[in-house]
Amino acid sequence: MNYIFIFLVLISIICAVITGRVDKLVDEMLQASQRAVTVAIGLIGIMAFWLGIVNIAKGSGLCEIFSNIIRKPLLKIFPDLRDNNDAISNIAMNISANALGLSNAATPFGIKAMEDMQKTNENKSVATNSMCTFLAINTAGFQLVPATVLAILVANGTENPTQIILPTLIVTSIAFISALFYVKLLERIFNKND
Amino acid sequence: MIKSLNMLSAYILPLIISVILLHSLYKKSCAYEDFIEGAKDGFTIAVRIIPYLVAIMVAVSMFRASGAIEILQNLFSPILNYFKIPTETLIICITRSLSGSATLGVLSDIINETGANSYATKLAAVITGSSETTFYVASVYFGSVGIKKFRHSLPAGILADITGLIAAIFICRLFF
Numbered sequence: 395m396n397y398i399f400i401f402l403v404l405i406s407i408i409c410a411v412i413t414g415r416v417d418k419l420v421d422e423m424l425q426a427s428q429r430a431v432t433v434a435i436g437l438i439g440i441m442a443f444w445l446g447i448v449n450i451a452k453g454s455g456l457c458e459i460f461s462n463i464i465r466k467p468l469l470k471i472f473p474d475l476r477d478n479n480d481a482i483s484n485i486a487m488n489i490s491a492n493a494l495g496l497s498n499a500a501t502p503f504g505i506k507a508m509e510d511m512q513k514t515n516e517n518k519s520v521a522t523n524s525m526c527t528f529l530a531i532n533t534a535g536f537q538l539v540p541a542t543v544l545a546i547l548v549a550n551g552t553e554n555p556t557q558i559i560l561p562t563l564i565v566t567s568i569a570f571i572s573a574l575f576y577v578k579l580l581e582r583i584f585n586k587n588d
Numbered sequence: 589m590i591k592s593l594n595m596l597s598a599y600i601l602p603l604i605i606s607v608i609l610l611h612s613l614y615k616k617s618c619a620y621e622d623f624i625e626g627a628k629d630g631f632t633i634a635v636r637i638i639p640y641l642v643a644i645m646v647a648v649s650m651f652r653a654s655g656a657i658e659i660l661q662n663l664f665s666p667i668l669n670y671f672k673i674p675t676e677t678l679i680i681c682i683t684r685s686l687s688g689s690a691t692l693g694v695l696s697d698i699i700n701e702t703g704a705n706s707y708a709t710k711l712a713a714v715i716t717g718s719s720e721t722t723f724y725v726a727s728v729y730f731g732s733v734g735i736k737k738f739r740h741s742l743p744a745g746i747l748a749d750i751t752g753l754i755a756a757i758f759i760c761r762l763f764f
Binding site for chain 2: 419425427430442446454494508519551569583
């Protein structure tokens with residue numbers, strides 16, 4: 395992340411000098427920091443709502459039932475979470491919500507899953523293998539139906555907008571499987587103190 | 589088709605919530621107390637991710653404002669032409685992993701410029717629909733628990749994004 399951050403900012407400054415857009419760059423820099431706070435504040439309500447709902451499911455034992463069903467296949471991907479039932483059920487809920495296109499609901503589940511994994515993490519500022527695997531899966535953004543994109547196409551009058559569903563599903567599946575493959579491969583190459 | 593899909597996504601949230609509440613009723617657990625207890629975390633989590641969001645959103649916005657994307661577009665256009673990939677879609681390939689709102693903006697631009705039924709529009713739609721904003725997801729998820737060393741997760745995510753892009757180009761060639 396260090397290099398990506400430094401690289402993005404430095405390249406931007408160099409390019410802005412070349413294209414003569416330095417004032418626009420500075421402007422955008424200040425506005426973006428403001429926007430980041432607005433985005434985070436905007437998350438509070440929806441986050442609180444879903445975390446509340448999730449906690450009801452946890453209190454009634456529904457999470458446990460769900461995690462028992464999904465436990466076996468998920469433990470193959472997350473072997474470190476053998477004794478972390480909460481994390482498993484939240485990961486399962488996150489993946490299901492994402493697949494259904496409910497990203498608002500998926501984020502709180504994902505954050506809960508991260509918190510559950512953090513509980514057993516020895517070094518609190520360094521990601522564990524399971525956290526990395528979970529993140530990589532999430533960045534692939536597996537989703538059964540791309541609802542937002544479909545809505546945009548419909549609004550713009552594309553003929554047969556549903557024709558993108560199948561290709562999108564194939565591509566997102568490829569991305570999902572490759573994310574899993576890469577994260578497991580890199581896990582062996584990187585070590586915990588890099 | 590679209591209608592039934594919209595119906596499905598409209599009903600699925602109330603369904604999930606009903607199942608959770610009915611199960612709580614059946615088990616006689618304290619639904620209201622549990623809700624309040626869980627909801628308390630909403631504020632702390634949102635505040636905790638602010639520094640992570642500021643870092644990534646500032647970097648990405650600077651990158652977009654600097655004209656770097658246009659420079660890259662000019663640099664790569666001969667290669668793109670060779671593979672018959674519409675140059676407009678290069679921007680979306682880059683913004684896809686960086687910013688969700690920017691990507692939707694670019695998608696609308698492509699639709700306006702090339703038409704709602706063009707190959708570029710379909711390719712851009714598939715790219716947009718098949719991936720997530722890698723950097724945003726990493727900032728929010730790791731930010732919420734205070735992880736600073738992301739280790740191999742980002743390289744894996746980026747490699748998967750690139751694989752997805754290549755797959756999108758090939759699959760769209762087959763379909764459209």
